[in-house]
Amino acid sequence: IAGITQAPTSQILAAGRRMTLRCTQDMRHNAMYWYRQDLGLGLRLIHYSxxxxxxxxxxxxxxxxxxxxxxxxxxxxxxxxxPSQTSVYFCASRGTAPYTEAFFGQGTRLTVV
Amino acid sequence: AQSVSQHNHHVILSEAASLELGCNYSYGGTVNLFWYVQYPGQHLQLLLKYFSGDPLVKGIKGFEAEFIKSKFSFNLRKPSVQWSDTAEYFCAVNMNYGGSQGNLIFGKGTKLSVKP
Structure with a gap:
């Protein structure tokens, strides 16, 4: 069982380009999340489902x-x-019962230049 | 809005020292509480969690945390740290609506450096 798979692991991207970060989970969790992690700011929620x-x-x-x-x-x-989107992006998933924790992918390190 | 505060940005300890990392949250209703750990270059892993019951919860690697509802706190403790505990620690909270759970909100993290 892989859990959560993110791709790519890292990417350098030119400003103005379009980019899709992929996230796949095999735990059949209903809830999924995208966070970005920045130094001194912790993890901030971008979007959820x-x-x-x-x-x-x-x-x-x-x-x-x-x-x-x-x-x-x-x-x-x-x-x-x-460039302000340069960050480490983490995908997470979670079951929908009231008492569950989130599981995280390995992260995607994105650098926008 | 719900928020989570971690009091220390960076803690430096010698091996065998005791650890306590503070965490406070702002929501007054029912909450679920978590501590996650992130070792250098790795993703977040669950250290321990509190949903209900005994407010003193034990996690992996000798960590424990105490939920004090009156203080809106969920502090993480370890009696004797090891060099391998060097990592960043994140407190996280979600609101519990009785049948569903809100989004997981994280504190800004505390970096722990343990000197050998």
Whole structure:
């Protein structure tokens, strides 16, 4: 069982380019999340999805979009990358029972130049 | 808005010293509480969690945390740290609506450096 798989592991991207970060889970969790991690700021929620077909905005959604066509996949798209989006991005998933923890992927290190 | 505060940005300890990392949250309702650890270059891993019951919870690697509802706190402790505990520690909270759970909100993290 792989858990959560993120791709790519790292990427250097030119400003203005479009980029999709991929996230796939095999735990059949209904809820999925995208966080960005920045030094001194901890993890901030970008977007979330409580179930397939629904998405919501987190704390820092601007410049990002997500989709949730099925239970397993939750891609994050940067339509036109900017240097301030340089960060480490973590995907997470969670069951929908009241008492569950989140599981995290290995992260994608993105550098926008 | 719900928020999580971690009091220390960077803690430096010698091996065998005791550890306590503070965490406070702002929500007054029912909450679920977590501590995650991130070793250098790795992803977040669950250290321990509190959902209900005994407010003193024990996690992996000798860590424990105490939920004090009146203080809105969930401090992490370890009696004797090891060099291998060098990592960043994140407190996280979600609201519990009785049948569903809110999004997981993280503190800014505390970096722990243990000197051998």
């Amino acid at each position: 409580n179930t397939a077909g629904t998405t919501g905005k987190g704390e820092v959604p601007d410049g990002y979009s997500v989709s949730r066509a099925n239970t397993d996949d939750f891609p994050l798209t940067l339509a036109s990358a900017v």
